[in-house]
Every structure is written in C-alpha cells, then in structure tokens.
Amino acid sequence: MDRRSRGRMAQITGQAAENRIALDYERRGFAVDGRRWRGSAGEIDLIARGPEGLVFIEVKKSRSFAAAAERLGRRQMDRICAAASEFLAGEPAGQLTASRFDVALVDGAGNFEILENAFGVN
Numbered sequence: 001m002d003r004r005s006r007g008r009m010a011q012i013t014g015q016a017a018e019n020r021i022a023l024d025y026e027r028r029g030f031a032v033d034g035r036r037w038r039g040s041a042g043e044i045d046l047i048a049r050g051p052e053g054l055v056f057i058e059v060k061k062s063r064s065f066a067a068a069a070e071r072l073g074r075r076q077m078d079r080i081c082a083a084a085s086e087f088l089a090g091e092p093a094g095q096l097t098a099s100r101f102d103v104a105l106v107d108g109a110g111n112f113e114i115l116e117n118a119f120g121v122n
Contacts, residue, residue: 017061017106018045024104024112030055034087041082046104053098054091056084058118061106065113068105077101077119 001009022032025048033054034047046057058080062068080101091097101119106112 014059014061017104017110017112018059020106020110021057021059021104021112021114022046022048024114025050025055025057037083037087039083039086041086042076042079044080044083044087047087053100054088055100055102056080056087057102057104059104059106063108065105065107068107069103072103081119 018035022035025046026032028050030048030050032046033049034044037044037047044056045059046055048055048057058072058076060068060071062071084099084101085095088095088097088099100117103115103118104112105115
C-alpha cells in the first residue's frame with residue numbers, strides 16, 4: 001500500500017472512530033454541536049452539549065489504548081484549548097461557559113475508552 005492509500009485509509013478509519021464516539025455521546029443524552037470544528041488555532045474533533053455544559057472531545061485511534069494516548073501531546077492539547085477558547089467566544093456566557101475536555105481512545109478492534117476531563121481543566 002502506497003503512502004497516499006495509507007493516508008486515505010487513516011482518514012476513513014479516523015472518521016469512523018469519530019462517528020462511533022459521537023453516537024456514544026448522543027446515546028448518553030448529549031447533542032453533538034460540531035464535528036471537526038476548525039478555528040484559526042486548530043481543529044476540535046467533536047463538540048457536544050450536555051446539561052452540564054460543553055464537552056470538547058479529541059478522538060485518538062491506534063492499535064491499542066496506550067498507543068492512542070501516546071498520540072496526544074502537550075502542543076496539540078494547547079492548540080485544542082486555543083480552538084475551544086475561540087468556540088466559547090461565540091457562546092452567550094463566553095469563556096465562563098461550563099466546559100471540559102474529554103479524550104476518546106479507540107483501539108484497533110473499535111473498542112473505546114473515554115477519559116472525561118482529561119486535560120484537568122474546567
């Protein structure tokens with residue numbers, strides 16, 4: 001498989017993982033407000049709205065949960081936080097909107113684990 005085909009396959013499997021996570025949030029009563037929302041600072045995979053506020057969700061897929069978790073670094077978390085700040089600017093309460101950052105880890109078999117408040121900030 002050439003590089004272009006691998007890239008396309010990664011894109012397809014990444015979208016499938018995001019769709020699966022979006023469905024899980026919807027089943028739990030959240031409304032998915034954004035998919036691959038892009039601001040000038042970067043992209044947020046999913047944005048869900050629930051009774052306690054907004055959830056910014058980063059989806060990481062790899063062969064194992066540990067490998068998926070290793071794919072999220074400090075620089076990417078900073079970009080996601082900056083993009084979330086841009087999104088919050090459009091909310092009625094602005095930066096005071098209740099929010100959290102979740103990370104959804106998806107393994108090669110399609111199993112997933114959601115780490116709520118993974119960035120440790122509210």
